[in-house]
Amino acid sequence: MTTAQVTPAQALLVVGDLVTDVVALHAKPLSPDTDTSARIAVRPGGSAANTAAWAAHAGVPARLLSRVGADSADWHREALARGGVETCLRVDRDRPTAVVIDLVDGAGERTFVTDRGASGALGPSDWQDALLDGVGRMHLSGYLLFGAEGRALAAVAVAAARARGIGVSVDPASSGFLREFGADRFLALLGGVDLLLPNLDEARALTGQSDPSIAARVLSARCHCLVALKLGSAGALLAEHGALLGRVPAPAAVPLDSTGAGDAFAGGLLAALLDGADPAAAAAAGCRLGATAVLAVGGRPAAATAH
Numbered sequence: 001m002t003t004a005q006v007t008p009a010q011a012l013l014v015v016g017d018l019v020t021d022v023v024a025l026h027a028k029p030l031s032p033d034t035d036t037s038a039r040i041a042v043r044p045g046g047s048a049a050n051t052a053a054w055a056a057h058a059g060v061p062a063r064l065l066s067r068v069g070a071d072s073a074d075w076h077r078e079a080l081a082r083g084g085v086e087t088c089l090r091v092d093r094d095r096p097t098a099v100v101i102d103l104v105d106g107a108g109e110r111t112f113v114t115d116r117g118a119s120g121a122l123g124p125s126d127w128q129d130a131l132l133d134g135v136g137r138m139h140l141s142g143y144l145l146f147g148a149e150g151r152a153l154a155a156v157a158v159a160a161a162r163a164r165g166i167g168v169s170v171d172p173a174s175s176g177f178l179r180e181f182g183a184d185r186f187l188a189l190l191g192g193v194d195l196l197l198p199n200l201d202e203a204r205a206l207t208g209q210s211d212p213s214i215a216a217r218v219l220s221a222r223c224h225c226l227v228a229l230k231l232g233s234a235g236a237l238l239a240e241h242g243a244l245l246g247r248v249p250a251p252a253a254v255p256l257d258s259t260g261a262g263d264a265f266a267g268g269l270l271a272a273l274l275d276g277a278d279p280a281a282a283a284a285a286g287c288r289l290g291a292t293a294v295l296a297v298g299g300r301p302a303a304a305t306a307h
Contacts, residue, residue: 010274011061011134015157016048016141017119018066018076019098023297027106043298044079047173048141050260050299054267054289056084057301060274067122069097090126092118104257123149124156136274138166142173145189146181158192169195171266172202179205190223197266199230217242228283230262236283250287253294260299265290
């Protein structure tokens with residue numbers, strides 16, 4: 001395994017997608033069959049990579065396992081290094097880097113058009129148990145679970161983590177893909193996971209419950225784990241084993257681009273857990289980073305995206 005640095009104990013290992021984001025901010029609704037004015041920027045992204053970058057921003061050592069196309073491997077590696085992330089990138093000579101076209105409206109809300117590219121080929125052959133050396137928690141992007149190779153990798157990685165007593169979290173990642181994949185099928189893959197980090201749309205897709213409090217309780221009972229339900233500007237709900245633990249407020253923020261806000265929440269929460277915080281304090285740390293993330297274009301901390 002080639003890594004950028006030696007990681008001390010209690011690091012975070014993140015496994016999943018690395019993406020080139022093409023972000024289009026359009027103040028007016030899209031006009032079919034003609035042009036719509038927009039500000040367009042190209043940024044490094046991907047839920048897993050963003051989460052690692054925000055965790056590093058919060059002060060914990062973060063390591064990323066992902067797959068990237070040879071077309072932009074150096075650019076992505078350098079961007080992650082600027083953000084303080086230790087990179088374990090598998091360079092794919094046959095597939096291009098994943099690309100997401102990120103359409104952001106005047107309220108800062110985003111719609112994704114996704115080509116998973118090399119990230120969709122991340123699989124068990126990319127795994128080494130040494131990735132867990134010095135790691136205190138492992139986090140999986142839910143995108144892994146939507147493909148056969150990713151599911152095989154997740155099974156190997158979770159088994160290896162649990163054998164070492166390392167906690168495992170999952171972000172379900174996409175309500176659209178969840179509905180296509182099937183809630184029961186997705187939930188059946190979460191054995192060994194002790195923390196689930198859905199947003200409200202994902203929790204509704206997984207439970208069929210529209211009320212956030214009910215969705216959080218139902219999901220925590222079905223998963224037998226802690227659920228931190230992301231509610232955007234309304235903060236987060238915590239539930240465990242079918243019981244609601246409480247709501248954590250989010251700082252006020254006027255959003256420019258909500259891309260990566262959930263990843264920032266995850267990075268902040270996981271970093272705080274590694275620092276010894278209880279779930280409520282960890283969720284509060286996540287909410288603070290989520291509120292920071294919506295103030296800039298793209299899904300990473302500003303310093304990590306500077307060219």
